[in-house]
Amino acid sequence: MAKGRKRIVVAGAGIGGAAVAALLQHQGNQVTLLERNSYIGGKCTSFEKDGFVSDYAFHIFSRGEKGPLGDVNRRIDGDLRWRTTHPAGRWYFSGGGWFTVPDNAFWAIPYGASAYVRGVIRPGIFNTLRKSLKNYGVMGMVDTAFKLAQTDETFLQGIDNISLQEFLYQFTDDGPTHRFMAIFSYLATVVHYSEASAGELLYCLITQMRAGSLSYPIGGAREIAGSYTRAFVRDGGTIRRGCKVKRILVKDGKARGVETEEGEEIPADAVVSNAGIKSTMDLVGHEQLPAEYVSYVNGLKYSLAANIVRYGMDCRLPEIPRHFFQYVEKDDEGLVGCFLKDRSIPKDKSFAVIKPADWDPYLAPLGKEILLMGVAGPSTVNPENIEYNDRLMDCAERQMFDFFPRIKDHIQWTQRAGIQQTSALTGRPSGECVGLAQCVGQTGAKKPTVKTPIKDLWLVGSDAGARGIGTEQAAASALYVSYLLGDRS
Numbered sequence: 001m002a003k004g005r006k007r008i009v010v011a012g013a014g015i016g017g018a019a020v021a022a023l024l025q026h027q028g029n030q031v032t033l034l035e036r037n038s039y040i041g042g043k044c045t046s047f048e049k050d051g052f053v054s055d056y057a058f059h060i061f062s063r064g065e066k067g068p069l070g071d072v073n074r075r076i077d078g079d080l081r082w083r084t085t086h087p088a089g090r091w092y093f094s095g096g097g098w099f100t101v102p103d104n105a106f107w108a109i110p111y112g113a114s115a116y117v118r119g120v121i122r123p124g125i126f127n128t129l130r131k132s133l134k135n136y137g138v139m140g141m142v143d144t145a146f147k148l149a150q151t152d153e154t155f156l157q158g159i160d161n162i163s164l165q166e167f168l169y170q171f172t173d174d175g176p177t178h179r180f181m182a183i184f185s186y187l188a189t190v191v192h193y194s195e196a197s198a199g200e201l202l203y204c205l206i207t208q209m210r211a212g213s214l215s216y217p218i219g220g221a222r223e224i225a226g227s228y229t230r231a232f233v234r235d236g237g238t239i240r241r242g243c244k245v246k247r248i249l250v251k252d253g254k255a256r257g258v259e260t261e262e263g264e265e266i267p268a269d270a271v272v273s274n275a276g277i278k279s280t281m282d283l284v285g286h287e288q289l290p291a292e293y294v295s296y297v298n299g300l301k302y303s304l305a306a307n308i309v310r311y312g313m314d315c316r317l318p319e320i321p322r323h324f325f326q327y328v329e330k331d332d333e334g335l336v337g338c339f340l341k342d343r344s345i346p347k348d349k350s351f352a353v354i355k356p357a358d359w360d361p362y363l364a365p366l367g368k369e370i371l372l373m374g375v376a377g378p379s380t381v382n383p384e385n386i387e388y389n390d391r392l393m394d395c396a397e398r399q400m401f402d403f404f405p406r407i408k409d410h411i412q413w414t415q416r417a418g419i420q421q422t423s424a425l426t427g428r429p430s431g432e433c434v435g436l437a438q439c440v441g442q443t444g445a446k447k448p449t450v451k452t453p454i455k456d457l458w459l460v461g462s463d464a465g466a467r468g469i470g471t472e473q474a475a476a477s478a479l480y481v482s483y484l485l486g487d488r489s
């Protein structure tokens, strides 16, 4: 092997694993990518059924080509292509009316003004001005706005340790503003806004608005890891599907390779794990790690789950807004996430729908389309939560059929993916949506680093080393690992 080239094993071909494998191979290393499933992409994958190509989950990509997913693709000369969304979609506020969601800061003004005039959402402008001026003064407000617009990392780290709710209360007590941000918090991080880190959430919101490039990949969600692994194989990398890593081999405090479930040992100069921080610790063996690291990792929390109902439709349904639709319930009882606290089922339930064939018509047979409905729920896999998530899906489905009655008559097939399916897909004990929760104490400087206490063992994916929405933090984490481990350009 040429001098300077490393033998690297990557365990897991989710977005993070596929991206880091392709980046490191492109830099001239000799990389072996092992994936326990027979397919790649982890949570961000697709499957075919009766001529439909359906996302396993429910993905929209915050910055597409202009974010880290596009950056990885450019660096490896990949073939990933995107369709962008204008506008982002529509929300319906029960008892209020329609709100068109802007995909960038420019359109926020006319769409926001239209919703205000029609009384759909009326943020209390005077309440906000009065409280902001009282707490910050004019110069303080200008300074805060400027730092937020720049996504100034020092500023974000300063507000990482307070919740989005707490941050908002410094500026406004206004109900509609809080409600709006609570919904965004769920959509971006699947964490309730009373727990979500203000720094993380505002980073997600502002980078998305600045990029103005909300997107979906042509060919479906699977094409992201698909394009990365095509470039990886083109550059000489080895990929093995259906190959589960049973153990990460450690000697004298250094990672030496992996052992597969079949008992094969694959030696390596470095191991990168995409299995998630908790599962990686299990693969290493807790006894190999400092006790304080084990207790720190055990204390980390996962995001909530997003339960999915998929529908193959025998016709197109133009009454459902293009790309993305969110129904927002009327009562605070059902305000996103609150109902999770007492395990009740709200009368009026929020739900979200995406229509991937609006981005790429070839994802459904001619004249047909796919609907994906998502609804939040608890993520720990146990019989009680499985049953509760099922009831939440029933309730959201009823609400959706009431709102769009024609759906019921045109379903060709339907499938559900709850926490047990997501957990089986990733091999993690939990069926969470994103990975680690982007809550106070787990983001920015407090996010787990990509380095582990074991020399030459690295973490990649949404659990370590980056900010942003789901897949984008996994890709950003891969860029970071490839920089630290490979050529620093």
Ligand SMILES: Cc1cc2nc3c(=O)[nH]c(=O)nc-3n(C[C@H](O)[C@H](O)[C@H](O)COP(=O)(O)OP(=O)(O)OC[C@H]3O[C@@H](n4cnc5c(N)ncnc54)[C@H](O)[C@@H]3O)c2cc1C
Pocket: 011, 012, 013, 014, 015, 016, 017, 034, 035, 036, 037, 040, 041, 042, 043, 044, 057, 058, 059, 060, 061, 062, 243, 244, 245, 246, 274, 275, 276, 279, 306, 307, 308, 422, 425, 426, 427, 432, 433, 434, 435, 460, 461, 462, 463, 469, 470, 471, 472, 474
């Ligand atoms: C319902 C739902 C909706 C979502 N919506 C969005 C969205 O709209 N936008 C967005 O950006 N993100 C969204 N996400 C989140 C996003 O999918 C994840 O954050 C992201 O894909 C995680 O990537 P990852 O690289 O961390 O790993 P994962 O997807 O967790 O993949 C890890 C891979 O490692 C493999 N693996 C694990 N253990 C082993 C082992 N021992 N040996 C070999 N292989 C192993 C697994 O099989 C898997 O393929 C959503 C997720 C879900 C479930």
